[in-house]
Amino acid sequence: MRIPETYRVLNRLLSPVLPGFMGRLASKLFLTARPSHGSAAVGGAASVVALGNGAHAWVYGSGPAVFLLHGWSAGPGSLSPFVSPLLERGYQVVAIRAPGHDPDSPGQSHPTAFMDSLLRAREILGRPAVVIGHSMGAGSALAAQSQGLGAGRLVLIAGPASVSGVFDRFIRQSALSEAAGKAFRREVVQAAGRDESFFDAARYAGEVDAPVLLVHDMGDQEIPYAEAQALLGILPRSQLLTTSGLGHRRILRDTRMLNDVLAFVTSRPPHPSNLPASGESRHGLAPA
Structure with missing residues (x-):
């Protein structure tokens, strides 16, 4: 999330003297999604399923299901590069739009x-063979797996190891005072x-215990x-694919x-042409 400099200045001035108010204001900013119309799901879905609380799933094709879950202030369209290749390989694609992201x-x-x-x-569509999540979608997929999601495999792209780190970075980047930061955390x-x-x-x-690709x-x-790197160290069946020069969003393209x-x-090893030559840091796989 990009933090405007005017907001940072405002927090430096007001959050030390109005911590509760500024903390609540920060929580509203943090919790409000800002999806673009370009993040809409791609066309051609066989059905659209309401998941409750404003969430929907676009279902394409048939076969073992791959759930796709986007990141914050994005939408199913951010993961659209996966749709056609997965369909061509005989998978059903379930592209989920999280609540608040219409x-x-x-x-x-x-x-x-x-x-x-x-x-x-x-619950509605059955257990997924694979879940591919980006950013908050990745962190949420890992938490859902611990709550009985039962995915056969997980792909976690640019995901956090904890929400605490996300909070810490937001508080620091927003220039909230310590007291306002605590109020922000309580509200969220x-x-x-x-x-x-x-x-x-x-x-x-x-x-x-499912295999995980980070x-x-x-x-x-x-x-x-x-x-x-932290997730690689604690997930027992994980491996890490490292890229360079792609950042948080271009990596999806x-x-x-x-x-x-x-x-x-x-379940196939990466094609040799996709692995780095000796000394190249563009891409690399690191097993746990």
């Missing part, structure tokens, strides 16, 4: 709402209905690469990344 009527959302949309999709936790420790992967990582760019400015993810989804 570009025609955006609203508030939070990690619990993202997680619940996955669990509701499982109350809205989500879950303590922030619930989304700390270290709490349940040992119970996640995909992260070394220069990601929104979710630091260190988050992926990278052909080589897409090919490696498809290889993982279909």
Whole structure:
């Protein structure tokens, strides 16, 4: 989330003297999604399923289901590069739009709402063979797996290891005072209905026995690469695909990344042409 400099200045002036008010204001900014119309699902879906709380799923094709879950202030369209290749390989694609992310009527959302949309999709459409999530969609997929999602494989692209780190970065980047930061955390936790420790992967990582592919760019400015390294260290069946120069969002449009993810989804090793030559840091796979 980009923080306007005027907002930072305002927080420096007012959050030390009005911590409760500024903390509440910050929580509203943090929880309000801003999806663009370009993030809409691609056409051709066989059906659109209401998941409750404003969430929907676009269902394409038939076969083992692959759930796609976008990141914050995005939408199913952000993961559209996966749709056709998965269909061509005989998978059903379920592209989920999280609550609050209708570009025609955006609203508030939070990690619990993202997680619940996955669990509701499982309840209605059945257990997914694979879940591919980006950013908050990745972190929520991991939390949902601990709550019985039962995915056969997980692909976590640019995902956080904990929501606490996300809060810390927002507070720091917004220049909130310590007291206002505490008020902000209370408001967000109350809205989500879950303590922030619930989304700390270290709490349940040992119970996640599905294979996990972590995909992260070394220069990601929104979710630091260190988050992926932390997940690699605690998820027992994980491997890390590292990219460079793609950042937090362009990574979703990278052909080589897409090919490696498809290889993982279909249980095949990455094609040699997608792996780096000696000394090259553009892409690389690191097993746990």
